[in-house]
Structures are given as structure tokens and as C-alpha cells.
Amino acid sequence: MKQTFYKYQGTGNDFVMIDNRYLSFDKNDTKLIKSMCSRRFGIGADGLILLENHETLDFKMVYFNADGNESSMCGNGGRCIVAFAKFLGIIENRTSFEAIDGLHHAEIAKTTVRLQMQDVSHLEKFDSHVFLNTGSPHHVQMEDDLTQLDIKKIGSTIRYGAPYNEAGTNVNFVTKISDELFSVRTYERGVEDETLSCGTGVTAVALAMNHIGETNNNLITLNVQGGTLQVSFEKNGLSLGYKNIWLIGPAVQVFKGEI
Numbered sequence: 001m002k003q004t005f006y007k008y009q010g011t012g013n014d015f016v017m018i019d020n021r022y023l024s025f026d027k028n029d030t031k032l033i034k035s036m037c038s039r040r041f042g043i044g045a046d047g048l049i050l051l052e053n054h055e056t057l058d059f060k061m062v063y064f065n066a067d068g069n070e071s072s073m074c075g076n077g078g079r080c081i082v083a084f085a086k087f088l089g090i091i092e093n094r095t096s097f098e099a100i101d102g103l104h105h106a107e108i109a110k111t112t113v114r115l116q117m118q119d120v121s122h123l124e125k126f127d128s129h130v131f132l133n134t135g136s137p138h139h140v141q142m143e144d145d146l147t148q149l150d151i152k153k154i155g156s157t158i159r160y161g162a163p164y165n166e167a168g169t170n171v172n173f174v175t176k177i178s179d180e181l182f183s184v185r186t187y188e189r190g191v192e193d194e195t196l197s198c199g200t201g202v203t204a205v206a207l208a209m210n211h212i213g214e215t216n217n218n219l220i221t222l223n224v225q226g227g228t229l230q231v232s233f234e235k236n237g238l239s240l241g242y243k244n245i246w247l248i249g250p251a252v253q254v255f256k257g258e259i
């Protein structure tokens, strides 16, 4: 049987998107998901996302990395599935849906999607980096010059090295431009390469920069390889950590196909 799919991108982080409300797609077929995401032998994407029915919320998001394995939260994918739900007529301009890390609220206006992320209560500061989980694990490291870095080489060394080892982490390299503007390049676990953007990654960068005192702003703009994202947040007064965190940026349908 033919499978209809859509291709979406959010600041260049691209996804195969499938309406799986009738459970027609076999999500245990890791080889198929990997081959669909392959840029040489398939459609080509950083990940594949299924939109499924949810008992009480608007829909459920199921996310797979390009390696074919289901993974933790994808912020850009979360923004893209909101645009997809609107395209399918499931939602209007506001939504609540479930992803692997729990409930998310979002709003869409034209091609801009604002996605609420989970509160972050635990950030670990080390000499050369910060580690935190924004739905996915992120190592955040400041650098003087992002243009000269071999992101795949350095990123994979950190991702597979101690203390992360096989389970791994995503790795973000950051340069400060001003108190409200940072540049970011990200090595993504499960893609095992640099991607043009990572939503949970820029969220981690914004919180980490506030946490280590590089900025006191609570609305941060982040230049990534594929465009520009914004992250807003509030410091959690009662404890170390952040709440009311929103990831904001474009989410665009690129094409529709059939395999």
C-alpha cells in the first residue's frame, strides 16, 4: 500500500511527517524509517514524525531520529507538527498535544509557531560547559569562533566520550554576539552530524547562557545555520531552574509525496 508523507522544515531542521491517525505506518520498522530519512537513498530528513490520535488532547507526536530510532523531544519537530496539525484541520491557532516528554501547548500565526517547552529544574555547570535536559540532553560549550570548528569531528568526540558514552548527548557550540543575541551550531545525536538547527538545543543554550551569567535577558535570539529562533523564559523563583519556556520560529511545509 502507498504511504503519503509530507516534508517539513523548521530553520532547516527537516522532517518527514506522516498522518498516522489510522495507524497505517509501522513504527517498529527501524530500517524503513532510516531509509526514508537517508539523503542518498530516500526522501532525506533529520528525522521522521508521526501525528497520532490522543484520547484527550489534540494529537500525539511520535519522533524518530534519522537513524530510525525513536528518541527524546524534538523542539523544531514539535513546531513543525503544530503546522501540520493546522494544515490537516485538526487545530486552529492554539493547541495542546502530547510528546515523549509530556504535555505541550503551542500557538501558530501564519508560519510562526510558539511552542511551550517543559520546565527545566536541573542545570550542571562545569569549567568548560553546561549540561541540561530540555526534553533532550544537551552539552553547551562556548567558543570564540564557530566558523572554524569541525562540528562533526568535535561533536562526535564529545557525544561518544565520557560521561555521555553510548546513550550520548547533543552538543551545542555557542558564540556570544550581545546580551540578547547568540550564534549556535549543533551536533545532533541520532543524526550523528551537524544539523542546520536544533530546537531543544537553542533552548538549552538560552537557559545555559542565563545560568552562567552571560545574559540577564529573558528573550534570547539565536542565529543557527538554517535561520533564526527565539527563546523566552522565566527564572523559577523557588528553585534553581526555569519555567514558562517558549521556543519561537518558522515551521514550513516543503512538499508532499508518496512512497
Ligand SMILES: N[C@@H](CCC[C@H](N)C(=O)O)C(=O)O
Pocket (backbone or CB within 6 Å): 013, 065, 071, 072, 073, 074, 075, 076, 077, 136, 137, 169, 170, 188, 189, 190, 191, 197, 198, 199, 200, 201
Ligand atoms: N532536532 C531536535 C532534537 C532531536 C532529538 C535529538 N537528536 C536527540 O536524539 O536527542 C530539536 O529540534 O530539538
